[in-house]
Amino acid sequence: MIKLSNIEKIYKGSNGLVPALNGVSLEIRQGEVFGIIGQSGAGKSTLIRCINMLERPTKGSVLVDNQDLTTLSESKLRAARKKIGMIFQHFNLLSSRTVFDNVAFPLELAGCSKAEIAKEVNHLLELVGLADKKDNYPAQLSGGQKQRVGIARALANHPKVLLCDEATSALDPQTTKSILKLLKDINQKLKLTIVLITHEMHVIKEICDRVAVIENGLIIEQGNVIEIFTKPQAATTREFISSIINHDLPEILAETKFSPTPLPDSNLVLRLSFFGHSAEEPVISSMIRRFNVDASILYGNIDHIQSTPFGTLIVELSGTQTNIQNALNYLQTRELGIEVIGYVARNARAAG
């Protein structure tokens, strides 16, 4: 649906050239919710603005629905933009227009008749749950309601793509949740491709199918949300995920000295991550029974990424060295993420 090839964007600042994007290539499929996450200044805002040419890339091509937007004339570009909806962090509603007239705005631009506009706007307000607010002005609405108006307005011309520029960053957690749910509903109901940028990992976790991590104007990692959550590669990705799932060692282990190789009389500390149906398998209890080891759980966390269960456990195995090795081998045959944190002398930790 969207294909960005080698996008570069360089701004002319007062102190010379400032690169914002250094060759970004991305492919976004029809009907998916694609998230782009990055810290402020990473280039994510520039990137999403390149998709509808609010920022013209210095280099590279932007294909939306097989049309290269970088080569279009002004008027053709305006026509193409009508098929790309966009919502904003600060909503950008017209304060002088009522809710109804705000949603009607893109339809006016498209030259629809009054009757068509009325029909479409009422339908859209119904869809976003604001039918009773149509004669209110934006100043009379809450943040969440304003964003709903923004969504209705973005959908008015039946776009193929919806771009969300930090759409929930100005909202409280509860409202964020309801807006994300609305976006997911729209994505499923209308088969609409959604691209969103955010600096909040929970937004990605809540609704995205795939995610790209951007840093210093480059995509450093991308893939399925579940993959990225369970096996983050880049340090930045880990940092983002740690805001939701703790990948750092728990406090009580911070002082402990680990050895990478078995020591005589030592316990093994492992980090196990479960996802999908492996989270539902009783792996630990069958390991304990089969290999005669003891397992104590030092840290645990179980969550859902959309409807897929996902969890992390840090366990300490104790038993004879052979049994521990066998247990480790067994675990490695299961569908689990395993990370050996290290061996630790028995009694080295009081809590053991």
Added chain:
Amino acid sequence: MSQEMLVLLVNAFWETTYMVAISTIISIVLGVPLGVILVTTDKGHILENLSLNRVLGSIVNAARSTPFIILMVAIIPVTRLIVGTSIGTDAAIVPLSIAAIPFVGRIVEAALKEVDFGLVEAAQAMGASPREIITKVLIPEAMPSIVLGLTLTIISLIGYSAMAGAIGGGGLGDLAIRYGYQRFRADIMLATVVILIAQVQIVQSGGDYLARRLNKR
């Protein structure tokens, strides 16, 4: 106060109102587009054109820094060319308009700059043309400030129109100088001042009311 004096006052009142009204209309017709151009040709805006922006900006500054009384005398040849005479109420409209156009231009510029650029971006993202952005986003959103600015313009024009009286422009200012000052008619002086104050009050209250009505923020 004699019947005669009353007629003089009423006539002067209408002359002032006429001068101010016509020059307000002319200054809106030319000043609003000027303000729009000053904003939209600025750096990073929808019709960026820095050389045009700078040229217009300097012309506006030059016109704004000339004291009205000097402007009025300096452009007498132009006034003669347009109206055929440099004396009278119609003639006064020319310098009044020329002084007010750049004033309105700056006021509209300031009002449009207050509009969040995010709204322009949103309209662009919806496929709006520069013309649509100007007429459907910038001007409606800035309307309350524009109305307040125009109120200020009208009040300045009432003041300027009194000065125009000094070179035979007619109106209340003319009356106040010829009768109130030169013939020591304190009652005429007082009456013109009271009428001017009332005019300014009415314009200001009307403008405030309209701006409040338009402001949905």
